[in-house]
Amino acid sequence: MTKAQSNPKITLPKRPAKRRVTLEQVAIAAGVGRTTVSDILNRNAADKYQPETRKRVEDAVAKLGYTASRAAQQLARGRSGMIGLILTRDLSNPVFANRVEVVEKAIKQLGYRMQLAFTDGDPEMEASCIEQMQADAVEGLIMGPVYESLDLEQHKQILQGHLPVVLFGGTLGSQFDEVGLHPDASIHLAVKHLLSKGHKRVGFLGAPKPRTAEGPSRLFETYLKDAGLKNPGPIIWSPDTDRYDDYYPVSEAFVKQWQAMDKNQRPTAMLCHNDQMAQTTIAACHKAGIRVPEDLSLVGYENAPGSAYLIPALTSIDNRGDQQMRQAIELLMDRIQHPRKTSEKRVIYPELIERDSVLDLR
Structure with missing residues (x-):
């Protein structure tokens, strides 16, 4: 038997480095x-x-x-040509990857480059990123998602300089330009849709514990109470995170809780904190033999990429993230050109994307 010969190593000649003309x-x-x-x-x-x-x-x-x-x-010319984008989350949620892409493409067309930072909800990191971007002389800063006024308290001194700033996510009534969702339109759309389909035991799955009276779970409770529902479903807390590995245990625990409940007390539908939570809940339900939507209906939030291709396709609230980012850029360009103008607030209204994850009980 002839021993196979190894292929000779081919070494390509190195190209001489071309020195830049000065x-x-x-x-x-x-x-x-x-x-x-x-x-x-x-x-x-x-x-x-x-x-x-x-x-x-x-x-x-x-x-x-x-x-x-x-x-x-x-x-x-006295310009850096850079626009800063600080995401207070990370890219575990594909929704934010889409937003980064929208901003990068839009500002490139305007002749800018993007300086990007992720803070994963860490206030100290957010403050550090703001200071670094100011030191790097970015011409403007887009920051978010920021949903509650408490999120800005620790940054007021830093942000009150001359740097043009636009916040996205919520409308907080701050001194900055803002673009965000109507404060309660998303919850209202989801609850109205479930009630219209005959659901009376509706819960909220994956809500971070609210820090203010305007938190989404608080608004959810208010709408159910106003609808006259005496026995709404449970509110299940979750970590304030965007990672599937953190969401799945919450979904799995809820499914076990749901199975242990009396059939006449089980919620027939759950509003999920976001599409990621809905996705992990569909997986947990499938593993436990619970059918979606025949046994349990689900509504997501954010209309994330891929939600239309789940089984079943997920009904979700589209928070129009692309539109938020485009309007944030418009506000920032206007602020750069007119630094002394009064702060502007733009409100975005969400849209219900109806698919196959809600059963009609009427």
């Missing part, structure tokens, strides 16, 4: 000073020089193959 080299070739070259190329100040001087610089640029640094041009 302003100094252009200045020497043109027979002018470095400041003259910088004025003509970077500072939009070419008009103050004679045509022959400009021609010598242009010829030297063409001969040497000089390429201007965009960052250097912007700094020379």
Whole structure:
């Protein structure tokens, strides 16, 4: 038996590194000073020089193959060309990945670059990111999601400088420009939809414990009470997180609780804190032999990518995140151009996306 020969290792020749042509080299070739070259190329100040001087610089640029640094041009003009985006969550929730993409594409078309930071709900990290972006001279900052005024208390001193700031998520009545959902429209849409389908025992699954009277679970309780429901379903708390690994144990515990309840006391429908919680609950129900929606109906929130392709396809509240981000950019550009204008608040209304996860009990 012939021993197989290993393939000989192929080493490609290294390409010599191409050194970048500098302003100094252009200045020497043109027979002018470095400041003259910088004025003509970077500072939009070419008009103050004679045509022959400009021609010598242009010829030297063409001969040497000089390429201007965009960052250097912007700094020379007193701009950084950067917009900061601070997400107070992380990318465990695909909804926020979509928002990052919307912002990045939009500001690129406007001639900006994006400086991105994630804080995962850590106030100290948020403060550090704000300070870092100010030090990096970003021209404006978009920050969120921020839903409660308490989230801003620790940042007031930092944010009250001259940096243009737009908040997204909720409408807080702060001194900043804001774009966010109507404070109770999402809960109202979901509850109204479930009631219209004949559900009377409705619970809330995966709600972070509220810190104020305006928290979503508080609004949920208020709507059920106003609807005259005497025996609503349970409110199940969860960690304030966006990670599937944190949501699934909550879903699994709820399913066990639901199975242990008297059949006449079980909730027929649950409003989920977001689509991730709904997804993990569908998985937990399937594992336990509970049918969605025949045994238990579910409504999600955020209309996350992929929710339409679950089995069953998930009915969800679309919070129009793309629209929020586009309007945040509009507000920020306007604020950069008009720094002294009165703060502006834009309210976005959500939409119910009806699919297959709610059973009609009528």
